Amino acid sequence: MEFHPWLAGDEPGFVDYIPFGTLMWLAVIHGGLPIDPDDAVADWFGRCLDLHDGLARGARFAA
Numbered sequence: 001m002e003f004h005p006w007l008a009g010d011e012p013g014f015v016d017y018i019p020f021g022t023l024m025w026l027a028v029i030h031g032g033l034p035i036d037p038d039d040a041v042a043d044w045f046g047r048c049l050d051l052h053d054g055l056a057r058g059a060r061f062a063a
């Protein structure tokens with residue numbers, strides 16, 4: 001099985017943005033994601049946060 005950094009393949013695509021939006025909503029409301037930091041989903045989510053010069057990293061999270 002070949003590794004791709006994105007669900008869409010070598011570059012992020014629509015299939016990445018849809019679940020990212022859902023998880024981002026959860027992270028903002030919950031104050032973080034309820035997943036293990038070593039999980040592959042956490043790695044993917046971090047890459048999504050870094051898209052567009054890290055724009056999503058500036059989001060305000062619940063306290």
